[in-house]
Amino acid sequence: MWLQETKPQERRTLVAAFAGYGVDAFDYMIYTFMIPTLILVWGMTKTEAGYIATGALVTSAIGGWLAGILADRYGRVRILQLTVLWFSFFTFLSGFTQSPEQLFVTRALQGLGFGGEWSVGSVLIAEMIQARHRGKAVGLVQSSWAVGWGVSAIAFWAVYALLEPALAWRVLFWIGVLPALLILYIRRNISDPEVYHQTRARMAQEGDKGNFLEIFSPQLLKTTILAGLLATGMQGGYYAVTTWLPTYLKMERNLSVFNTSGYLLVLILGSFVGYLTSAWLSDKLGRRRCFMLFALCAGLLVIAYTQIPITDGMMLVLGFPLGFFLSGIFSGMGAYLSELFPSRVRGSGQGFCYNFGRAVGSICPALIGYMSTSMPLGIAIGYMAAGGYLLVIVASLLLPETGGLELSSED
Numbered sequence: 001m002w003l004q005e006t007k008p009q010e011r012r013t014l015v016a017a018f019a020g021y022g023v024d025a026f027d028y029m030i031y032t033f034m035i036p037t038l039i040l041v042w043g044m045t046k047t048e049a050g051y052i053a054t055g056a057l058v059t060s061a062i063g064g065w066l067a068g069i070l071a072d073r074y075g076r077v078r079i080l081q082l083t084v085l086w087f088s089f090f091t092f093l094s095g096f097t098q099s100p101e102q103l104f105v106t107r108a109l110q111g112l113g114f115g116g117e118w119s120v121g122s123v124l125i126a127e128m129i130q131a132r133h134r135g136k137a138v139g140l141v142q143s144s145w146a147v148g149w150g151v152s153a154i155a156f157w158a159v160y161a162l163l164e165p166a167l168a169w170r171v172l173f174w175i176g177v178l179p180a181l182l183i184l185y186i187r188r189n190i191s192d193p194e195v196y197h198q199t200r201a202r203m204a205q206e207g208d209k210g211n212f213l214e215i216f217s218p219q220l221l222k223t224t225i226l227a228g229l230l231a232t233g234m235q236g237g238y239y240a241v242t243t244w245l246p247t248y249l250k251m252e253r254n255l256s257v258f259n260t261s262g263y264l265l266v267l268i269l270g271s272f273v274g275y276l277t278s279a280w281l282s283d284k285l286g287r288r289r290c291f292m293l294f295a296l297c298a299g300l301l302v303i304a305y306t307q308i309p310i311t312d313g314m315m316l317v318l319g320f321p322l323g324f325f326l327s328g329i330f331s332g333m334g335a336y337l338s339e340l341f342p343s344r345v346r347g348s349g350q351g352f353c354y355n356f357g358r359a360v361g362s363i364c365p366a367l368i369g370y371m372s373t374s375m376p377l378g379i380a381i382g383y384m385a386a387g388g389y390l391l392v393i394v395a396s397l398l399l400p401e402t403g404g405l406e407l408s409s410e411d
Contacts, residue, residue: 005133012189021117021144022145024148025145025147025148026152027087028114032247037166041166042099047366047369047370050366051366053239055107055111056107056111057235060358063111063355064118064358065351065355067120068119068123068212068348071120071123076127080121080186082113085113087117089180094106122354123351126138131405135279135403136280138333138335141334146275149268150268150269220341224353227395230391231337231354231357231361232357232391234361234392235388236360236361236385237295240368240381240385243364243365251377252377263315270320271327272327274294274326278329282336287332287402287403295392295393301325302382306378306385337349337350367380371383
């Protein structure tokens, strides 16, 4: 019902950000479905598969911070278009690779746009939407990750049903070029928020060119460090599970392609509901309480999912709440980071903290691939995810609450 209180420009921005993050998810998650195929086709090891996933996440951290800096200087909308074009092109190019080394390069380059899209889109939404609805709006956009993930699971099942695996994985990458069409909608319907224009005008009058390194100044350094650790825990836990779950289900649970997709769709449905529920809770309970609640529940469920000997039927039942808490924890993050930093460095601060977390958290897939050579894959996933969610709880306790904060050009 809160959407009825938004203005047309706000709703158009929501549509653009929702679609952008959704296709971002499709282009990233499609690789996780291909790992078993590439292990068979190329003889790729699980360690190499982990390195490819980690490489994309590391460069996405660089791309996210860079996009945040550029968005502060050149505008949110212009840089949003650039990031969509970038990750679509390199996803398409990945379909032509002939070796793990080539795929590492194209996925790493794709990561630059993947990281930048979230950084710019979340700042754009946070500045555009009214304060009392900010958490719900950013959470709604965040829920599009589950939509993109779900579409990638359906596309995986459909393409593999029609084509041989040796060709199917390439076709899935080639489909990733279609999101570039979103740029046409953004150009026609979206403009930069008023608070951004006001900030740039005030800075011009004062002769202030801005300095993205201000987030490391004494006034902001503590906030930057703790927010970066918060993001590290969230993303380390999330990527530990989602990168390796298709492989875990297929190679340790011995599920077919169809059944793997079925299990993942239950997880994805839980993710979508979790995003929306957490978005509402982040405005009602506050950002910090919501983070801690979801981190505790996600950690317990990951342990149950991977460490306890349960039946396939019970695993299917637990998939919904696992997705609910695993993904829902992110809903308040975009709004929270926007509220922690002043307008003149909001893109830089948000881009750095979230993507610092992505860079450090991205080590988890590679570590799990390495650890799985000496222990079961499920055990490695559980250990890594539990550590990440413990970090979320600690960082949340040390950061301030910002729910309902009004954003202005003067802060």
